[in-house]
Amino acid sequence: MRQQIYIIFFVLFFAVACAKSPGKIEPINTPTATLKFLTTNTKTVTPRPTLTKLSLTPTLPVKSATASPPTATFDTLRNTPPTIMLHRSNENFDSVFFLKELVTILKEKDFMVITYEDITKQPDITILEKGHLFIITIDDIGLQAPLDPSIEQMIKILEEAGYPAVLGIITEGKLPDAKTAARLKKLADAGWELAMHTDTHVNLNQLAQDMPYAARLEIRTCREKILDATGVTANTLVLPYGDNVADLKILYREKVTWTVGIGGGNKYRTSNWTYYVGREGPSGNALETFNIIIERFNP
Numbered sequence: 001m002r003q004q005i006y007i008i009f010f011v012l013f014f015a016v017a018c019a020k021s022p023g024k025i026e027p028i029n030t031p032t033a034t035l036k037f038l039t040t041n042t043k044t045v046t047p048r049p050t051l052t053k054l055s056l057t058p059t060l061p062v063k064s065a066t067a068s069p070p071t072a073t074f075d076t077l078r079n080t081p082p083t084i085m086l087h088r089s090n091e092n093f094d095s096v097f098f099l100k101e102l103v104t105i106l107k108e109k110d111f112m113v114i115t116y117e118d119i120t121k122q123p124d125i126t127i128l129e130k131g132h133l134f135i136i137t138i139d140d141i142g143l144q145a146p147l148d149p150s151i152e153q154m155i156k157i158l159e160e161a162g163y164p165a166v167l168g169i170i171t172e173g174k175l176p177d178a179k180t181a182a183r184l185k186k187l188a189d190a191g192w193e194l195a196m197h198t199d200t201h202v203n204l205n206q207l208a209q210d211m212p213y214a215a216r217l218e219i220r221t222c223r224e225k226i227l228d229a230t231g232v233t234a235n236t237l238v239l240p241y242g243d244n245v246a247d248l249k250i251l252y253r254e255k256v257t258w259t260v261g262i263g264g265g266n267k268y269r270t271s272n273w274t275y276y277v278g279r280e281g282p283s284g285n286a287l288e289t290f291n292i293i294i295e296r297f298n299p
């Protein structure tokens with residue numbers, strides 16, 4: 001008798017279990033169903049988003065669940081790294097002494113000195129390292145002449161500090177100075193940036209008003225001569241007198257990535273095809289200048 005009762009119970013239990021269809025799922029519009037759907041589609045995502053987070057965004061489940069790996073999107077408007085503009089020493093200004101002091105400040109404050117090319121290679125560095133970056137530029141390096149002794153000393157100071165600089169190169173003349181060309185090539189190999197400063201150090205803005213093609217030729221010739229002498233393709237244009245062309249198509253056609261002036265350019269937008277960035281020259285001693293530059297570029 002007891003065995004019969006057990007059998008009846010077992011048959012009843014089996015019948016109830018079978019009554020549920022094997023493929024049956026809960027209504028699609030319930031949160032539980034959405035979660036199950038998303039869970040199935042998030043298997044390859046690393047790191048895997050939490051279910052709670054996904055259930056809060058039911059309108060884009062498939063897209064967000066299949067994107068891999070998730071990358072952060074940053075604002076396209078960036079702060080230009082604080083940038084100093086230097087030249088060789090003259091009777092009124094000792095660039096070597098100034099640079100020595102500036103390097104000491106940058107070391108003390110743990111700044112990372114980079115080039116424009118570094119930003120091209122790693123565009124988000126200006127967000128990720130914002131507030132810790134600095135750019136040092138030295139203008140008027142003649143490719144066809146021996147390096148000025150003060151420029152040589154500045155280069156040595158930076159080499160010892162392990163800092164690269166951006167060198168604005170003028171290429172006027174027929175033949176490069178072999179020693180200068182070799183030195184520049186070595187610096188480029190060490191991560192320094194060789195930038196165009198036009199062939200004849202001309203005011204591009206004025207030239208382009210009457211002869212836009214001549215302005216393009218100034219850029220192109222400069223790039224070709226740097227390439228011939230050093231094997232390096234320069235993509236940054238340091239504007240003589242900081243004076244930019246009004247028609248930016250000139251820069252576009254000559255494939256200039258960074259256009260470096262003086263005024264303005266405290267910020268740049270990554271979605272543009274050429275970036276105009278400004279710089280600051282020395283005002284007072286290195287610390288005074290440093291403070292002015294930081295305030296200007298990192299307000």
Ligand SMILES: [Zn+2]
Pocket residue numbers: 139140197201239240241
């Ligand atoms: Zn210049």
